[in-house]
Amino acid sequence: MLDPKVLMTIKNLPLLAKTVIDGFMNGFNKSTVKGPGLEFSQYRSYQPGDDLRWLDWRMYARSDRYYIRESEIETSISVRFVIDASNSMNHHDGTLSKIDYARFLAASLGYLANLQGDAVGLYVLKDSGLFSLASRPDPQHLQRFYHQLANIDPAGRFTQPTHYKELFSGSGRKELLVFITDMYQPNGEIMQLLDQLAALRHEIIVFQLMAQNELDLDFKGYSALEDLETGEVIQLGAQTKQRYKEVLHAHQENIRMQLLGKHIVHRMISTAQPLDEALRAFLVQRSK
Structure with missing residues (x-):
């Protein structure tokens, strides 16, 4: 039940989260x-x-x-989920979009964090704005968390929010920020934000979502691709695929090394991949 294509059939987000975590824990x-x-x-x-x-x-x-x-x-902590809601998160691979996967992942991790007695908060980055749902540990708050997750509608470009320090409370309680994004940043906007967040000395884990058709450059029947945020059109030629894979590998390695240098945990997840790896990465980080 951790297969994202199967999860698409569950329309109720709280039920989906419980189903994912129950299935994950059955592995024990x-x-x-x-x-x-x-x-x-x-x-x-x-x-x-x-x-x-x-x-x-x-x-x-x-x-x-x-x-x-x-x-x-x-010991309980505050777990703050930050969702990139720029238009690139609308990218689809079949019927599944990146924002769908982000919802599944955040809902499941939020359910698990609440189960462990942690406070859960939600922050949505969209068009330079920042929607905030402050962290609380109670079950009623979790329902608000699900509601806001279900209503995220990506649009526009990623722009760093002015009040980014709201992402951490500064209360002295241990906090973990879970940032779910595709790391699409024409001018390094996301990395600049992570630079500033890392300076606040809280723990951060970045789940970078990539669609499998992006990873494989598998867009059968198409001769050109359009950027969802800039509108730029790129033609697909016979030599494009090999060159693309080389550039993608270098790009991912650059992201990995930059985040490593900031002491930020980075996990790249394909939206075709079951949620197990992301759940384990979160739980290992949660225990530190």
Whole structure:
């Protein structure tokens, strides 16, 4: 049920989020701890029904096994979801758009964060404006979060918001910013924003969404492509595909290295890809 094409059949966003997380967590039931020498006085293996807040995701990242922290002081954080709602997020691969995938991802992670006792907020970047839904931990607030997610309508170009510092509260509580974007930035606008956000010294994870037809340059039946934000038209020639893949690889490596230099976690996700990898990346970061 983590396949985005299957998720398109679920029209209710709260139900979709619960379905995704339930399916993801069912994978724990298949996990077993094997072999001698695993002496963890403060850990035990995960059992169905255990409180998910005590899962140690750093231990999972190291061992690929699931452990519960037995002696832990409860700590909640503020998880702020930032959605790029510029027009390039309307790009489709078949019936699925990037903004659809962004909704699925944010709704699922928001549900999981709320389940763990974290406060959840939503910030939508569109046409230099910033829509804000401040972080709160209560279930009623989660319904508002879903409602605003469902009503995002991408348009215009990505422009850095004037009041970008609203993305963090400055309250002193630990915060994690989850930025969902395609990193489409003609003049480096997104990287400039991330520069300023990184200077505020909070944790940031960037999920960069790419459609599979973008990654493969697979637009059968088309001889030209039009930029959704600038209107520029590019002709597709016989030699375009190989050159495109070379430029794309260099472009992605440049993004990866720039974000690494800012201590920002970066995950590139194809919209054809099930949500598992994004969920795991989020949970590992959540536990730090």
